[in-house]
Amino acid sequence: MDAYDLTDEERELAGTVRAFADDIVAPRAYEADRHRALPLDVVAHMGELGLFGLPFPEEVGGQGGTFFALCLAIEALARVDQSIAITLEAAVSLGAMPVYRFGTPDQREDLLPDLLAGRALAGFGLTEAEAGSDAGATRTTARLDGDDWVIEGSKQFITNSGTDISRFVTITAVTGGSGDRKEISTIVVPHGTPGFTVEPGYDKVGWLASDTHPLTFRSARVPRGNLLGERGRGLSNVLGVLDEGRVAIAALATGAAEGCLEQALAYADARTAFGATLSSRQSIQFTLARMHARVHTARLAWHHAARQRDAGAAFATSAAVAKMTASDAAMDNARDDTQIFGGNGFMNEYTVARHFRDSKILEIGEGTTEVQLLVIARALGLGARS
CATH class of the missing domain: 1.20.140.10 (Butyryl-CoA Dehydrogenase, subunit A, domain 3)
Structure with missing residues (x-):
């Protein structure tokens, strides 16, 4: 063991990602930052390395690794390019992990394979103008109309939400109750859903190559089965x-x-x-x-x-x-x-x-x-x- 008690496998992973960061990511970072564009070929290469699937079991298409292993990869990437590192972090922690943890077998089968292979990205819509640190202040609503959820509201600062390979966002929405007794649930909203708009990206100070957008929902309809996890547990x-x-x-x-x-x-x-x-x-x-x-x-x-x-x-x-x-x-x-x-x-x-x-x-x-x-x-x- 070294000073940080890494196993041989963990040291090998950290070394592999570090070399990838130095050889592939770093030479592209300046131009990606200057042009404010996420290099999707680098994302694809990360998928080929298995980085997006690191903490997921093999039976769902993952690498069978640990959360610790994912963090090692994120650290190694961030040395040279935080935009690429946050793309991986958000894709796993906010994009794929909620589906794996709270999704039905059908949702996992449908959504996870492309996410864990780096062929698709997903965002998580939590933050709103009045709901950041106070997540319970969510104002976006979703009401049932027959077999559909009808979503009204907006989200902001949503990572991985507007790339050419972004497939869906999972959002928090008020599905019942009021005041301090709001019922908040999570719902999957696919890209291309009528009424769901990915607004133009932000003019940011940093993380310029990371994809970040505000989102709006105007009578956006998704099937009842797009509820992710138990209603009210969002x-x-x-x-x-x-x-x-x-x-x-x-x-x-x-x-x-x-x-x-x-x-x-x-x-x-x-x-x-x-x-x-x-x-x-x-x-x-x-x-x-x-x-x-x-x-x-x-x-x-x-x-x-x-x-x-x-x-x-x-x-x-x-x-x-x-x-x-x-x-x-x-x-x-x-x-x-x-x-x-x-x-x-x-x-x-x-x-x-x-x-x-x-x-x-x-x-x-x-x-x-x-x-x-x-x-x-x-x-x-x-x-x-x-």
């Missing part, structure tokens, strides 16, 4: 998915922090100023040491949470700790990396600039830092006091 199902997503985002953030460290080390060794390399200066050495410590701590945090998840233990608090620790590490390392690069760090042709733009969302998406602090505080027995 919110509780979503919260379980989000806990896993937080660990996966922590792995992504760790990869980003490591990518910044690798670039900073190489640049500090090569760059000469006032007759000496940057790396010879104690102030730079201390900065690099702190960057390394952040990567190490973030990796330990997500490893712990992912191992707990795979062991079937409660992991919500560990997920919150990992997500907060790693997202802070990514943002702090991106800032330090940019400072070491100086003016070059402000140029988009350098990966450091992309990490600087990309990393901020890691402190927001999949639960803000404030939400993670709330989860941790509650685990400590701290609640609202009258």
Whole structure:
């Protein structure tokens, strides 16, 4: 075992994905970012490697691996391109996993094969203008009319929802009740459904090659059988998915922090100023040491949470700790990396600039830092006091 207690199989996987990231993903990343386009040929290559099927059993078309293995792959990709890493993370955690976990046998048979092979992508429509951190504030509705659900509402910031291979989105919708007693369910809405519109993509700060769109539903009709999971269990199902997503985002953030460290080390060794390399200066050495410590701590945090998840233990608090620790590490390392690069760090042709733009969302998406602090505080027995 190494310092992170990886098995031989896990080390081999991490090495394979790391080589793929360096050889295939990295050379395409700048142009993909500049043109704001997800390279679907790279997605297809990831499918051929089996990355989309990593944590699913072989009987449904997966690789029979673990959630931990998926996170290793996400971390390795994020070193060089967060847009590609989030594409994989969202495709698995938000696209395929709800179908696998809550779908009927027919839904699994219909939807999973292409998702797990990377031939199709799917989005998860949770966030709305008034329902982000407060997922229970969902306003999108779905009412039964004969054998159809009729959906009204909108979603925003939905990843993998508008590519040429996007097949469906799973949305949360109010299917009954009112006020604090809303009944929220999850429903599969295929692309091409009349009344379902994928709006133009966002003008984002970062993750420019990742596909992200707002969605609108105007009397969109889908069959009653498109209900995913038990009616009224949508919110509780979503919260379980989000806990896993937080660990996966922590792995992504760790990869980003490591990518910044690798670039900073190489640049500090090569760059000469006032007759000496940057790396010879104690102030730079201390900065690099702190960057390394952040990567190490973030990796330990997500490893712990992912191992707990795979062991079937409660992991919500560990997920919150990992997500907060790693997202802070990514943002702090991106800032330090940019400072070491100086003016070059402000140029988009350098990966450091992309990490600087990309990393901020890691402190927001999949639960803000404030939400993670709330989860941790509650685990400590701290609640609202009258």
